Amino acid sequence: MADIDRFSDQAATWDDDPTHVNRASSVAAVMRGVLPLRDDMHALEIGAGTGLLARALADDLGTVVVTDGAPGMVQAATATLDDPAYDGWEARLYDIEHDPLPDERFDLVMGQLALHHMGDVATVVRRCAELLRPGGRIALVDLDRDPHGDFHATVHDFHGHDGFTRDDMRRWLETAGFTDIAMTDAGAVTKQVDGGERDFPMFLATGQVPG
Ligand SMILES: C[S@@+](CC[C@H](N)C(=O)[O-])C[C@H]1O[C@@H](n2cnc3c(N)ncnc32)[C@H](O)[C@@H]1O
Numbered sequence: 001m002a003d004i005d006r007f008s009d010q011a012a013t014w015d016d017d018p019t020h021v022n023r024a025s026s027v028a029a030v031m032r033g034v035l036p037l038r039d040d041m042h043a044l045e046i047g048a049g050t051g052l053l054a055r056a057l058a059d060d061l062g063t064v065v066v067t068d069g070a071p072g073m074v075q076a077a078t079a080t081l082d083d084p085a086y087d088g089w090e091a092r093l094y095d096i097e098h099d100p101l102p103d104e105r106f107d108l109v110m111g112q113l114a115l116h117h118m119g120d121v122a123t124v125v126r127r128c129a130e131l132l133r134p135g136g137r138i139a140l141v142d143l144d145r146d147p148h149g150d151f152h153a154t155v156h157d158f159h160g161h162d163g164f165t166r167d168d169m170r171r172w173l174e175t176a177g178f179t180d181i182a183m184t185d186a187g188a189v190t191k192q193v194d195g196g197e198r199d200f201p202m203f204l205a206t207g208q209v210p211g
Contacts, residue, residue: 008072019184047114135211
């Protein structure tokens, strides 16, 4: 089963898993400490799933377009955004790697644990840069390099990346034209591996396009 189909199947119960909810909330706290967030910002979340990260930042941002490539996730996100707290927000089916770029531009493009499911990450980072207004910022959270592929060892037919080195992330951001690049520790995903619990660290990669 392709990654996207698997995520569509998991969408209806995604928010029932407290680890998903708690992760979004702790990553949001790291982002608050690093980024100058403002409540008039228009943001885009890529590979957003049900939009947990965007919703954890609801008090820090103005409006968010919550996007994902899995129809089931977008359906679930649409339902969660049906609340006055998310006035002006929208959920959209959007594949950041392959779909045409929209005309709309954003103050912030963010993503959490989505990049490692994509193919050509350098291209995705460049497309994120193109979606930003002058002076806009990127904030991508993902897994640090997992050299033996332990994180996805039990995921049958996994086609993504076993995390990333921070040097590679930095290089992709530089090539895409970002400045003020920083890599920040963003906590860890705890997972059962070989009968024991293991922490898989995450980074938050941030940068800014010229103003
Ligand atoms: C591990 S889930 C993370 C979901 C959400 N960001 C979270 O942390 O709860 C990865 C998400 O990336 C999405 N995804 C994978 N490839 C994508 C692509 N090319 N464009 C948009 N979304 C994609 C999947 O559908 C899935 O919802």
